[in-house]
Amino acid sequence: MKLRTTLSALLITVLAACGGGGKGTAIPVGEAIAPNFRDADPVNFKGQKPSRYPVHGIDAARFQKSINWGQARRNGVNFAFIKATEGGDLLDPGFKSHWRGAGHAGVARGAYHFYYFCTAPEVQARWFIRNVPKTKGMLPPVLDMEWNPFSPTCAHRRPEASVVQDEMRRWLKIVEAHYGQRPIIYTTPRFYKENKLSGFRGYEYWLRTTAKSPREAYPGQGWRFWQYSATGLIDGIQGEVDLNAFSGSKAEWNAWMAARAAQ
Template identity: 30%
Template sequence: MKLSTTALLAIAVAVASASPTPEKRANPKGIDVSAYQPNINWSTVKANGISFAYIKATEGTTYTNPDFSSQYTGATNAGLIRGGYHFAHPDSSSGATQAKYFLAHGGGWTSDGITLPGALDIEYNPSGAECYGLSASAMVSWIKDFSNTYHSSTGVYPVIYTTTDWWTTCTGNSAAFASTNPLWIARYASSIGTLPAGWSYTTFWQYADSGPNPGDQDEFNGSMAGLKQLALG
């Protein structure tokens, strides 16, 4: 059967009407990167459908990402919503000290609609005891110290990046942050699985450590409009 031009036009209009607008499109995709991805073509990343990026700014109180400025500027110029993250070392200094270091080296936030709240990357110790030698109660206190210091400076609470396994093991599965801090869960599987105590949903999901775009692969749990609202605080 050969459709008339009028029928084809009607179908095209119907398809266009059914397609969600960018503001309503669900689960915008993102990436998170560090100095391991020094040369990123952000225009290509944007063209590939990426809407946001988290960029490593600091680690402990002795490391700053040498590529942070160029990565952050590149993401900004490409039109991505972006933010910085801090890799925690709870065994080396207080939460407040590390929050201040993060804030001084790229972790700041402003309610401009394009800056995501800074993220605290708290996870497996890459070079020692899994929980950095801290008890569960001491770890919860450390995270509160970091979170409250960040909040007092910016007016927003940091996003907490972690895994359910680490959180259960090293904080005793604390539910103390669920009412204040957005959750960014890492789980490389087809579904998110069980979340840490208190959180009924995750704001971000890191679902793979590699993919078609540089760095780790992420998605936002909501619409593009919701992502922009997060960036507005």
């Protein structure tokens, strides 16, 4: 696939509206604003600190019941990964509202799927596709791979690493073909190690590590996004929210958006 989108095509001026409606400040999609965040439980990361990265954002789900997306955007929420689906039949009740609000506010938005090991990957891929619209400028879809200790049916189902990787490839192939974007993989240190994902190549990673830096938690693993806090405080968002950093400079963010956002 030839990705020749220019930055100018992505910098579409939209209304940074309050919660997706009303009047606000016009902010181009993709224009990086410095984070004006706080953290209820900050960590003193050794060596590799989130503050060294200028482009930050959030991930959101039904737990974020009230987001004034326009205000959040003006406080440095440059991107948002929004939970869309789980398994083969669960749609996050906050997805549609968050998707619409982020889009109206000029936040670069992407959707993620929480994977279940009790449903075939083909069924889960089709469910994600059914619920997440192909939208110009959207970030690559995300496959959220972590053990699920809460599901009444899937909590104790933990296949061997070879099975996990096979199911991942099947989901990823279907979703990439539909959206024309190679998905990103989100994971946790335990899941990454137990399923030998250091050898799962060809994909960008979004890594969760809120106690150690990515260099410490995932030795040798490259990453595109780092989820560094689950206790972020941002004006415009009620309650705590996950904080994430992009791996490069503002110029690298612009280049990545030009190459990876949907046509």
